[in-house]
Amino acid sequence: MNRAIKSRLSTSEMNYFPDEVIEHIFDFIASHRDRNSISLVNKSWHKIERYSRHQVFIGNCYAISPERLIRRFPCLRSLTLKGKPHFADFNLVPHEWGGFLHPWIDALAKGRVGLEELRLKRMVVSDESLELLSRSFVSFKSLVLVSCDGFTTDGLASVAANCRHLRELDLQENEIDDHRGQWLNCFPDTCTTLVSLNFACLKGETNLAALERLVARSPNLKSLKVNRAVPLEALTRLMSCAPQLVDLGVGCYENEPEPESFAKLMAAIKKCTLLRSLSGFSEVAPVCLTAFYPICENLTSLNLSYAAELQGNHLIEFVQFCKRVQRLWILDSIGDKGLEIVASSCKELQELRVFPSDPHDEEDNNTAVTEVGLVAISAGCPKLHSILYFCKQMTNEALITVARNCPNFIRFRLCILEPNKPDPITSQSLDEGFGAIVQACKGLRRLSVSGLLTDKVFLYIGMYAEQLEMLSIAFAGDTDKGMLYVLNGCKKLRKLEIRDSPFGNAALLADVGKYETMRSLWMSSCEVTLGGCKRLARNAPWLNVEIINENESGRMERNEEDEREKVDRLYLYRTVVGTRRDAPPCVTIL
Amino acid sequence: MEKDGLELEITELRLGLPGRDVTEKMMKKRGFTEMIMTSSGSNSEQCESGAVSSGVDVEKVNDTPAAKTQVVGWPPVCSYRRKNSCKEVSTTKVGLGYVKVSMDGVPYLRKMDLGSSQDYDDLAFALDKLFGFHGIGVALKDGDNCEYVTIYEDKDGDWMLGGDVPWGMFIESCKRLRIMKRSDATGFGLQPRGVDE
Numbered sequence: 018m019n020r021a022i023k024s025r026l027s028t029s030e031m032n033y034f035p036d037e038v039i040e041h042i043f044d045f046i047a048s049h050r051d052r053n054s055i056s057l058v059n060k061s062w063h064k065i066e067r068y069s070r071h072q073v074f075i076g077n078c079y080a081i082s083p084e085r086l087i088r089r090f091p092c093l094r095s096l097t098l099k100g101k102p103h104f105a106d107f108n109l110v111p112h113e114w115g116g117f118l119h120p121w122i123d124a125l126a127k128g129r130v131g132l133e134e135l136r137l138k139r140m141v142v143s144d145e146s147l148e149l150l151s152r153s154f155v156s157f158k159s160l161v162l163v164s165c166d167g168f169t170t171d172g173l174a175s176v177a178a179n180c181r182h183l184r185e186l187d188l189q190e191n192e193i194d195d196h197r198g199q200w201l202n203c204f205p206d207t208c209t210t211l212v213s214l215n216f217a218c219l220k221g222e223t224n225l226a227a228l229e230r231l232v233a234r235s236p237n238l239k240s241l242k243v244n245r246a247v248p249l250e251a252l253t254r255l256m257s258c259a260p261q262l263v264d265l266g267v268g269c270y271e272n273e274p275e276p277e278s279f280a281k282l283m284a285a286i287k288k289c290t291l292l293r294s295l296s297g298f299s300e301v302a303p304v305c306l307t308a309f310y311p312i313c314e315n316l317t318s319l320n321l322s323y324a325a326e327l328q329g330n331h332l333i334e335f336v337q338f339c340k341r342v343q344r345l346w347i348l349d350s351i352g353d354k355g356l357e358i359v360a361s362s363c364k365e366l367q368e369l370r371v372f373p374s375d376p377h378d379e380e381d382n383n384t385a386v387t388e389v390g391l392v393a394i395s396a397g398c399p400k401l402h403s404i405l406y407f408c409k410q411m412t413n414e415a416l417i418t419v420a421r422n423c424p425n426f427i428r429f430r431l432c433i434l435e436p437n438k439p440d441p442i443t444s445q446s447l448d449e450g451f452g453a454i455v456q457a458c459k460g461l462r463r464l465s466v467s468g469l470l471t472d473k474v475f476l477y478i479g480m481y482a483e484q485l486e487m488l489s490i491a492f493a494g495d496t497d498k499g500m501l502y503v504l505n506g507c508k509k510l511r512k513l514e515i516r517d518s519p520f521g522n523a524a525l526l527a528d529v530g531k532y533e534t535m536r537s538l539w540m541s542s543c544e545v546t547l548g549g550c551k552r553l554a555r556n557a558p559w560l561n562v563e564i565i566n567e568n569e570s571g572r573m574e575r576n577e578e579d580e581r582e583k584v585d586r587l588y589l590y591r592t593v594v595g596t597r598r599d600a601p602p603c604v605t606i607l
Numbered sequence: 608m609e610k611d612g613l614e615l616e617i618t619e620l621r622l623g624l625p626g627r628d629v630t631e632k633m634m635k636k637r638g639f640t641e642m643i644m645t646s647s648g649s650n651s652e653q654c655e656s657g658a659v660s661s662g663v664d665v666e667k668v669n670d671t672p673a674a675k676t677q678v679v680g681w682p683p684v685c686s687y688r689r690k691n692s693c694k695e696v697s698t699t700k701v702g703l704g705y706v707k708v709s710m711d712g713v714p715y716l717r718k719m720d721l722g723s724s725q726d727y728d729d730l731a732f733a734l735d736k737l738f739g740f741h742g743i744g745v746a747l748k749d750g751d752n753c754e755y756v757t758i759y760e761d762k763d764g765d766w767m768l769g770g771d772v773p774w775g776m777f778i779e780s781c782k783r784l785r786i787m788k789r790s791d792a793t794g795f796g797l798q799p800r801g802v803d804e
C-alpha cells in the first residue's frame with residue numbers, strides 16, 4: 018500500500034463502519050487509559066465507547082459520584098473503588114473519615130446496572146450494603162474486599178444466600194465482626210459455581226461440615242483460603258475433595274500432629290499437582306511445613322509473612338526448594354543468610370516482600386535483615402522487578418550495587434526501621450544510594466524512601482524518575498526545595514504522600530495546577546499552615562482540600578484559629594463533584 | 608517563594624526552652640523522638656509546645672533514652688498485619704499477666720497470657736488451642752447454646768459470666784478463668800447479669 022493511501026485511512030474512514038464493528042474493535046482495548054484516550058477522539062467514538070465500557074476503575078471514590086458514573090457508563094459490569102488514603106493503613110486516618118459503599122450500591126441498584134463484579138479497597142462496607150447488593154444484581158459473580166471494615170458475617174450470609182451465580186468471594190485483610198453465625202451454611206445446595214473463596218481474615222469459628230460440603234460441590238474451585246479455625250484434619254479432608262486447587266491458604270495446625278494425621282495430610286497434598294500458590298500458616302509448627310515438600314517445586318507464589326511462629330532455619334529449609342517461586346512474601350526472621358540462599362535457589366523471583374517480625378525491636382532482634390540480604394537478592398535474581406524491604410540499616414554502596422544489578426525495578430519500597438538513620442559505615446545520608454536507583458531504573462513507577470535524606474535525594478528523583486507515579490516520603494528533606502523538585506520534575510506523578518517532613522506552604526502553593534494532574538496529595542506532620550491550605554483551596558476550586566484534626570471539637574472553633582497554625586493532616590484530591598457531604602466533624606473541607 | 612516562608616517563620620510565636628540557640632535548620636527538621644504515642648494518638652501537641660530540635664528529649668518524654676519511643680504509624684506496617692503477625696506490645700495493656708485457667712474434667716491447671724489476645728474472639732481461639740479441642744470458645748459469644756460456660760473470677764472475688772462486659776473491662780478485672788459444664792453452673796452462685804433477659 019503506498020503512503021498516500023495509508024495516510025488517508027483516518028478516523029473519518031473508520032466512521033463508515035457500522036457501530037458494531039467499531040465496538041468490536043474497541044473490545045480489544047482493555048486498558049483504562051487507552052479506553053479513556055479513544056473516548057476523546059470524537060463524539061461518535063465517545064458514544065460507542067461509553068456504551069461498550071464494561072469495566073471501570075475509580076481510584077478515589079470521592080473524585081466522582083455514582084450517578085455520574087452510571088450516566089456515562091450504563092452498561093457497567095465491573096467496578097473497582099478505592100476509598101481511604103493509603104496512610105489509613107497505618108492508623109493516620111480517623112476511623113470515621115469516609116469511603117462509604119452504600120451510596121454506590123444504592124445508585125447502581127436504582128440505575129438497574131447489571132453489576133457482576135465489585136472490587137473494593139479501604140472502603141466502609143455495611144451489612145445493609147451487602148444485603149442490598151445481593152438482592153439487586155442477578156448476575157453478580159465476584160466480590161473482592163481488601164482492607165475494608167464496617168460489616169459482619171451477617172453481610173456475608175446475605176451474599177452467600179442470594180447471589181446465585183457467585184464465583185468469587187475474596188476477603189483480604191478486612192476487619193470483620195465475626196458473629197459466628199452460619200454464613201457458610203447460607204450457600205444454597207444449588208450453588209456449585211464457586212471458583213475462589215477466601216475467608217482467612219475471619220477470626221471466629223467456622224462450620225467445618227458446611228465448608229466441606231461447599232467445597233465438595235464446587236468442582237471449579239481453584240482458590241481456597243481458610244481461616245485459623247480450620248484444623249489439620251479438616252484441611253486434609255478439604256484438600257482430598259479438591260485436588261484441583263491452584264491456590265491454597267492454610268489455617269491452623271496443632272503443635273504436635275499425630276503421625277497418622279500428618280501422613281494423611283501429606284498424601285492429600287501430593288494429589289494437588291496443580292497447586293501453585295500457598296499462604297496462611299498463621300499458627301503452625303515447623304514440621305507441618307514439611308508436609309508441603311512434595312509440591313514446593315511447583316509453587317510460583319509463596320506467602321509466609323504471617324507465619325510468625327516459624328524460625329528462620331525452617332523458613333530457609335522450605336524456601337530453598339521452591340525453585341520456581343516468582344512471588345515471595347516472607348518475614349525478616351529469614352535473615353541475610355536466608356536471603357542469600359533464596360538468591361541462589363530462586364532464580365525466577367520477580368517480587369519479594371520482607372516484613373518485620375518485630376517492628377519496634379522489642380526483643381533486640383539480631384536476625385533482622387540488612388543491606389547484605391538486599392544486595393544478594395539483586396545479584397542472584399535477574400527477573401526481580403518489585404521489592405518491599407523492611408530492614409535495620411542500608412548503605413549507599415549497597416543501593417548503588419543494587420541499582421547496577423537490577424535496572425528493571427518497577428516498584429522499589431525500602432523501609433529502614435529507624436527514622437533518619439544514616440549510612441552506618443559513612444554516617445552520610447542515603448541521597449546517593451536512592452539517586453543511583455532512580456537513575457538506573459528507568460521504568461520505576463513506585464518508590465518509597467527512608468533513612469537520613471536531604472533535599473538532594475529529591476533533586477535526583479525529580480531529574481531521573483520520569484515514569485514515577487507514586488512516591489512515599491517520611492522523615493526526609495530539609496526545605497521546601499525538596500518537595501518542589503519532585504512536583505516540578507516527576508511529570509507522571511499521581512500520588513504523593515508525605516509525613517513528618519519540613520515541607521511547607523511555599524512548596525504546597527508553587528504550582529496549584531499540578532494537582533489537577535494527580536489523584537491525591539497527603540501531607541501529615543509537615544510545615545503547611547491553615548492559611549496556606551485556605552489559599553490553595555481558594556485558587557483551586559476543582560480540588561477538595563481536607564484538613565483532618567485529632568480532636569473532634571467540631572468546626573465552630575475553626576474560624577477563630579490562627580492561620581499560622583500548622584495543619585495536622587492535609588489530604589487533597591481532584592474531583593468533579595465538589596465538596597463531599599459525608600465528612601465527619603474531625604474533617605474540615607476548605 | 609522561599610522568602611515568603613522565611614518571613615512567616617520569623618513572626619511565628621515559638622515556645623522554645625530559654626537559653627537555647629536553635630538554628631533555622633534544626634527548627635525545620637523534626638526529630639522523631641518528640642513524637643510519642645499518647646493514648647489519644649495526637650502528636651502535633653507535643654511538637655508545638657516543646658523544643659523543635661532533633662535528638663533532644665522533650666520534657667514530655669517519660670521513657671529513658673534507652674527505651675524506644677514509638678511513633679504513630681511507624682514503621683509502615685498495616686494494622687491488620689500488626690495484629691496478626693508481629694510481636695507487638697500495645698501501650699494500652701497494663702499489668703496483664705498470666706491467669707490460671709481450669710476446665711471441668713481436665714485434671715491439670717493451665718496458664719494463659721490474657722495480654723496476647725485482642726478481643727473475645729482471640730480469647731476463644733486461644734482457649735480452644737489450650738485445651739486441644741474446639742467448642743469452648745463458642746461459650747464466650749454464644750453462651751446459651753453451648754455445653755460449656757466460661758466464667759471468670761474478678762478483682763472482687765466474684766465469679767462472673769465471661770463475655771458480658773467490654774473487652775477492656777474484662778482484661779483489667781479478670782484474675783482467673785474457669786470452664787465449666789452448663790449443667791453444673793446453675794446454682795454455682797454466679798453474679799447476676801446487669802440486663803434483664
